[in-house]
Amino acid sequence: MTQATEVLLPTSADEAVALFGDGSGVTIVAGGTIVLPEITHGRIAPTRALMLSGAGLDTLDAGGSTVTIGAALPVARLAELAQDVEALAQCALGVADYEIRRQGTVGGNVCAGAGRDAPRGDLQGPLLALDASARSIGPDGETTEPVADFLGHRAGRLLLDLSFEKPAASAFAAIEYPHTHEYTVLAVTGVRTAGGEVRLAATGLADHGTRLPSAEAAAGDPDAAGAAAVADVKLGDDALASAWYRERTLPVLVRRVLSKLEEAR
Amino acid sequence: MKAVGARLPRYDGIEHVTGRTTYVDDVRVPGMLWVKALRSPVHSAAMSGLDTTKAEAMPGVHAVVTHADVPLLEYGHLSALGIPADEPLLAKDEVRYKGQPIALVAAEDEETALAAVDAITVDFEERTPLLDVRRAFDDDAPTVHQWGNWYTHFEGEMDRRQIRKGSIDDAFEQADVIVQGVYRPAAIEHVPLETQVALVVPEANGRLTIYSCTQALYFSMGVVAAHLQVPLNKLKVVGGTVGGGFGGKVDTATETMCALLAQKSGRPVKWRWTREEEFLCSSTRAPWHMEIADAVTKDGWILGRKMLTLHDSGAYARFSPYGLTKHSFHHTGAYTIPNLSFDGFVVFTNRVPTTAMRGFGVTSVSFATETHMSRIADVLGLDPYEVRLKNANRVGDTSPNRIVYTDPSTVSVVKALAGGMDVELATEYAAMTRDPREGDLLPAHLVGQLGNPEDH
C-alpha cells in the first residue's frame, strides 16, 4: 500500500496535468483530509498517488468581476471572499474546524464522493447557485463545463479551477448539528445575479448537491418556492438525519434564503 | 486535614502538559508486531470452515490465533460473584454479535496484518438476529444464548432480580389513579480518546509483561491468567495510565489475545483498536427498557410501584447481572414508596455485549424514576416540586430492600433546585425538612412502614 505506491510530486500545474494523463490508476491527494484515512484504514491502496501540495493550484483571483478559485485552494481562504460572495464564505466557515479548513481544499470538497454515513461536499451548494464553471482534465482531455454537469462525472477527473461571476447578492442557510466541529445536515444557497436572476441550490442530499429549478421558478413567492423545492431533490436517511426530517426542513431553508436575498436589495 | 481546601497539583499534571505521559501505545519495544482481528461481519450465524493457513504462510506474519489456541476458552468475568462463564474468548462454531473476534494476526506491520486477515476464510450460515430486548420475550423470538434469552442464575437459580415489599395489590386497589410510563434509554458509547490497546512482551524468563489500558489491573490479570491457565506470578501487568475509560475498559478486551499471540510468536505484540472498532465493536452502556406503573392518590402520594426492567446485556452476560442488581435497589429513586413489585431481567440479544459506564445500572433507573415523578405531577395536575417533596426520603424511611435512611438529602436537594430555578415554593413545602415523618407527612399508608434509624 503506502510502501508500494508510486508518489508523484508535480511542481507546476502543467506538470500535474501531464502526470495525471488520462487519470487511469491515479489517486489524487490534495489536502489529504478525505484520502488519507481511506489509506490508513486499508480501504484504498493507491498504485500511483498524485500529490498536489506543490503544484501551484492554490490560486485565488478575485480582482475583477470574475472569481477564479484554484482547485487546491484551502477551504479556509474562501473567507477572503466574504465581501464578494457572502454565502460562499459563510458556507466555508461551517466546514469542519479551523485545522481541517486550512488543510482541506475546495477541489477536495467539491469532488468528494457521497459520504458513507453523512453528506459531503458542502461547497457544491454555493458553487451550483453561482453556476460556476469547472475546468478539469479527464480521459477526454481538458473540459470546461457547468459545475452541475461536472458533479455528474467528477470521479476520475482532475479539477483545475472553478470560475463564476460575482453576484449582486448571496445568502446561505443551514441546519447544523453543533459538535466540536459541525456537521451540515442540510443547506441551501441562494444567489441573485447582476441581471436579477435568482438561483437556488441545496446540499445534504443523496450523492451530491443540486439546483432547485422548481423553487427557482417560484422564487417570487417564498412559501411556494419552499414547497416546490422538495420535488427537486433526492433525500436519504443517514447518520445525521432522516429523509423525513430533511423533507420538512428544506422548505424552511429555502424561505430563509429568499428572505435574506430580498433584504439585500 | 491539610489537603482539604488546598490547591494540589495532579500527580501526572506535568507529564500531561509536556507530552511525557506514557500511554500503552507510546511504549516502544524492539521487534514489536502489529495485530489485526478478523471479526464477525454478521449479527448471528453458525460458523464453519475456519481456515487460517494462507494467512499463516504470508511473509511477515508471525502468528495467528483462533479458539483452538486458548487453553481455557470460556471464563466468567465475575465467576467470583457466582456468575458462570458463557463467552468464548474467540468464536468457535458460531458468532453472536457483529464484530465478535474470530481470529487474530500478528505481523511485521499494519498493512501485512490487514492483508493476512483478508486471507482467512470462514463460512457463515446466517440466522435471524434478535436486536431488541422487548422482542426477546415473544414466542417467535429466536433463542440467542445457551441459557435461553435471559440470565437464569441469580442466587444460583432465579431468572430475575426480584424485590417485593408490602402489598402491591392493596396499593393498586387504594389508588385514585395508576400512572404508567415506558422508558427506553439507548446504548451510549464511552468514546475514550485512547482506544482499546494492549502490548504484551514475552520475557526470557518465561513470564509475560502486559502493558494494558485497563481500568481494573488486578482484575484483568486474573482474567488473563485464567484463560491462559498460568499462575498469576507468570504475569507482570503494567497499567494505571488510561486515556479515558469511563467503565469501558474493564472488559479485558485485548490483553488475553495479545498474550496468546506473544506466546505463539515469541515476539512483543501490540493491538491498538481503530476508532471504528471502538465505536462498532467495543462494549457500550446498555440499552434499557423500563415499565413503571405507580398507584397514586389525587393529592400526590405514591402508594406503590410496579416495575419491569429489561436490561440489554448483548450477546453475553459479562457484568450485566451485577449492574441490574444495583439498578434494582434504586428503583424508587430518592423517594419513599412502601409497596413494591420489581422484576428485572438481564436479557440477551445479538448486540455487542454491554458493560459498565459511569453509574452502572443506576443512571437508567434515575432517568426513569425522575421522569416518572414529573409525569405523575403532570397527570394529577400538581406541582412537580411538591410531589417530590412529599414523597422525599426522610430519616426513618426505608429503601426498597429495607435499609433505614439516616441521612437522606432529597429534601435539601429539591429545595436547592427550586431555588436555582427561581421557583418559589409554597410556605408549607419551603418549610419541609428531612426530619422523621409525622402529622400530615405521615399518611395512613406509611404508618408502620418506617424503620428506626438507631437500628441501622
Place this chain on the structure above:
Amino acid sequence: MKLTVNGRPREIEGAPLTTLLHVLREELGVTSPKAGCEQGGCGACTVLVDGEPQRACLTPVGAIDGSEVTTVEGLGAPESLSALQQAFTHHYAAQCGFCTSGMLMAAEAYIARGGTDDREAIQEALAGHVCRCTGYVKIIDAVAAAARGDAFDLTVTAAGTAMTNLGGVS
C-alpha cells in the same frame, strides 16, 4: 526527505505517503501526538507545521518536505514550562491527558495569532478537538488565562510540583 522537528533537523526514511503521525511516533520516537481516530476528527494528533496547527494523521510527509514541525515536546520541559503549559497545569485542564497535546498545539497557535481570552473565540479555535474527561470548561479557562498573560507560581522539582493559590482565581 527532511523535517526540522522541535528545532532538530531529522532525515525521514518513510515513504512520501506515510502520515506525519506515523513518522513522528514510529520513526522519530516523538509520541506526544496521539492516534485518537486517524481520521482527523478528534484533534489528538495536532502538531504545528511551519507554525500552523495541522492534523498529523492526515498529512503525508511528502507534502511537507523541508518544513518545521513543532510538538508538545517543543513547547517546554518540566523545569521550563511555557506560560500555556503552566496555565493548563494550574487550571487542571488535563485529566486523562490524551487530548492535551492536541489542545496545547491548537491553543499555542491561537495565542500566537493574537487570540484573546474571549471564550467564544477560544471555542471556535479549539472546535476540532474532542475531550471526554473535562467537559472543556477548564481547558477554556486555561487558554484564556494564558492569552491574558496570567502569572502562575508553579515550581517543578525532582520532589514534585508545588502550586500556590492565586488570589481571585478559583
